[in-house]
Amino acid sequence: MLNTLIRKLSGHEPSKVAAKKRLQFALVCDKLEVNDKTLHALQNDIVEVISKYFEIDRTSLELKVERDEDTSALVFNTPIRCVRRSRV
Amino acid sequence: MEGRIIVVTSGKGGVGKTTATASIGAALALEGKRVAVIDMDIGLRNLDVVLGLENRIVFNIVDVVNGRCNLRQAAIRDRRIENLFLVPASQSDNKDVLTTAGVDRVAKQLRKEFDYVIMDSPAGIERGFENSVTAADEAIVVCTPDVSSIRDADRVIGLLYSRSITPKLVVNRIVPEMVERGDMLSHEDVLEVLSIDLAGLVPMDEQVVIATNTGMPLVLQNDSKAGQAFRRIARRLNGEPDLPVVVPSVKGGMWNRFTQKLGLKQ
Numbered sequence: 001m002l003n004t005l006i007r008k009l010s011g012h013e014p015s016k017v018a019a020k021k022r023l024q025f026a027l028v029c030d031k032l033e034v035n036d037k038t039l040h041a042l043q044n045d046i047v048e049v050i051s052k053y054f055e056i057d058r059t060s061l062e063l064k065v066e067r068d069e070d071t072s073a074l075v076f077n078t079p080i081r082c083v084r085r086s087r088v
Numbered sequence: 089m090e091g092r093i094i095v096v097t098s099g100k101g102g103v104g105k106t107t108a109t110a111s112i113g114a115a116l117a118l119e120g121k122r123v124a125v126i127d128m129d130i131g132l133r134n135l136d137v138v139l140g141l142e143n144r145i146v147f148n149i150v151d152v153v154n155g156r157c158n159l160r161q162a163a164i165r166d167r168r169i170e171n172l173f174l175v176p177a178s179q180s181d182n183k184d185v186l187t188t189a190g191v192d193r194v195a196k197q198l199r200k201e202f203d204y205v206i207m208d209s210p211a212g213i214e215r216g217f218e219n220s221v222t223a224a225d226e227a228i229v230v231c232t233p234d235v236s237s238i239r240d241a242d243r244v245i246g247l248l249y250s251r252s253i254t255p256k257l258v259v260n261r262i263v264p265e266m267v268e269r270g271d272m273l274s275h276e277d278v279l280e281v282l283s284i285d286l287a288g289l290v291p292m293d294e295q296v297v298i299a300t301n302t303g304m305p306l307v308l309q310n311d312s313k314a315g316q317a318f319r320r321i322a323r324r325l326n327g328e329p330d331l332p333v334v335v336p337s338v339k340g341g342m343w344n345r346f347t348q349k350l351g352l353k354q
Binding site: 014015016017019020022023024026027030 | 234235238239242243267269270271272273274277281
């Protein structure tokens with residue numbers, strides 16, 4: 001109790017505050033991690049859907065997860081050869 | 089009525105799964121239930137020594153699953169606690185020797201013979217974990233109030249949810265002095281991070297080491313705070329879900345001793 005008081009008066013943060021912050025950050029990051037197998041399956045599905053509407057270059061497409069300090073984004077890049085007119 | 093299968097798991101090793109399994113199992117048996125504790129840590133068995141039954145092993149869980157013996161031959165009856173049985177792990181095989189189908193088959197039989205079946209899961213989230221969880225109706229996740237154990241607990245909780253099991257948490261090895269100083273996460277902090285229901289709180293207790301040294305079940309030591317905590321956890325599982333959670337507290341501090349003398353606190 002005395003320790004707590006001294007710490008409060010000195011403005012020193014107890015170590016559990018750091019523990020909790022680090023833990024919460026780690027858990028969020030852990031949940032955003034995607035394994036290669038999932039990413040690969042996702043890429044195949046996306047290509048299949050896009051191919052219905054566009055002719056794309058399958059060799060130079062790119063799918064990745066971009067992570068920032070507090071956001072995470074899925075980025076899919078593909079060159080388009082032409083639009084499939086037949087569907088319209 | 090069919091028995092309940094409860095898996096005790098944690099992700100991280102060394103947080104007290106085996107002690108928790110032994111203690112909760114023994115406590116449920118003391119409540120008058122027929123209990124089997126199963127060591128699923130194939131290749132690294134330890135539940136037998138924690139319970140002091142290591143010199144009575146004849147058959148093990150791998151023998152049962154593979155049909156080399158029947159369940160009754162493998163289950164060791166504890167002579168100190170009535171209705172407590174141990175099915176030990178095999179020490180010579182590795183974890184891949186069991187399949188979930190094999191475990192499920194034996195689990196059916198275990199449900200018929202016992203009121204409670206407590207599965208002591210190995211650390212990790214691979215095959216051994218799968219085998220321990222496959223037949224479980226309920227789960228207890230054990231963690232200690234430190235960052236790595238809580239992170240692993242979170243992972244395991246996620247895996248249990250994906251199997252439609254809603255686990256309950258045991259926070260083990262709480263050091264009240266450190267919590268009070270702010271140098272250890274409190275159980276409230278842990279619950280906030282993991283958002284999970286609590287099964288109970290267990291203080292750090294030297295008696296655990298002593299009980300393991302002698303192979304005497306912790307719950308039989310009346311002066312053990314951890315033992316008492318595990319007995320309360322067992323009661324909560326066994327039809328008393330509202331039994332109040334006792335938060336481990338600092339005893340013997342100057343203020344505490346003062347208030348105790350005045351009769352303000354027990």
